[in-house]
Amino acid sequence: MALVIIHKFGKTPGISLGELAEELGSAFQVPVSAGAPQPLPPDGYDRHRHQYSAAVFIQRLLQIKERSPMDQRSAVLLGLTGADLFVPQLTFVFGLSDRRAGAAVVATSRLRPEFYGEEPDQAFFGERVLKEATHELGHVFGLPHCGDALCIMHFSNSIADTDRKGPGFCRKCRARLAELGIVGN
Ligand SMILES: [Zn+2]
Numbered sequence: 001m002a003l004v005i006i007h008k009f010g011k012t013p014g015i016s017l018g019e020l021a022e023e024l025g026s027a028f029q030v031p032v033s034a035g036a037p038q039p040l041p042p043d044g045y046d047r048h049r050h051q052y053s054a055a056v057f058i059q060r061l062l063q064i065k066e067r068s069p070m071d072q073r074s075a076v077l078l079g080l081t082g083a084d085l086f087v088p089q090l091t092f093v094f095g096l097s098d099r100r101a102g103a104a105v106v107a108t109s110r111l112r113p114e115f116y117g118e119e120p121d122q123a124f125f126g127e128r129v130l131k132e133a134t135h136e137l138g139h140v141f142g143l144p145h146c147g148d149a150l151c152i153m154h155f156s157n158s159i160a161d162t163d164r165k166g167p168g169f170c171r172k173c174r175a176r177l178a179e180l181g182i183v184g185n
């Protein structure tokens with residue numbers, strides 16, 4: 001049975017870890033719990049891009065895993081951060097996952113309506129966070145990107161893609177998750 005532990009990195013205002021844990025738990029039918037809050041990794045900051053390297057968050061999650069009690073070492077770790085994340089080949093990412101590491105990170109700053117000059121909307125923001133977290137965990141559990149623009153496993157190149165898709169899996173991805181031993185909603 002998989003177990004997911006969520007860690008916040010730095011400040012992530014407006015996010016209830018308890019609620020997110022509950023929602024992700026019902027999306028994947030796995031136990032999800034909140035882990036200890038973490039500082040932003042100083043070595044992840046790129047002062048030219050004014051962004052953080054997403055890969056450094058994955059490394060940090062792996063270190064947390066290594067220091068965890070035995071029963072939690074096989075857990076999937078999900079990081080959440082208010083920092084803006086990048087990978088070298090893209091201007092930004094909403095998240096990054098590493099299946100082998102059993103870890104993923106979601107960046108929340110570009111999920112806020114305010115980022116696009118719109119009115120703050122906590123519920124809408126929460127939906128987007130849930131979608132991106134579900135997407136990244138889907139990768140960790142073994143799902144690739146999906147061609148169906150309405151499926152949560154569709155790649156989000158922009159916030160419009162995120163708003164169009166999900167929060168659920170298409171029939172194909174759900175079947176694939178089931179093969180992997182996970183029940184996706
Ligand atoms: Zn993806």
Ligand SMILES: [Zn+2]
Binds near residue numbers: 146153169174
């Ligand atoms: Zn799909």
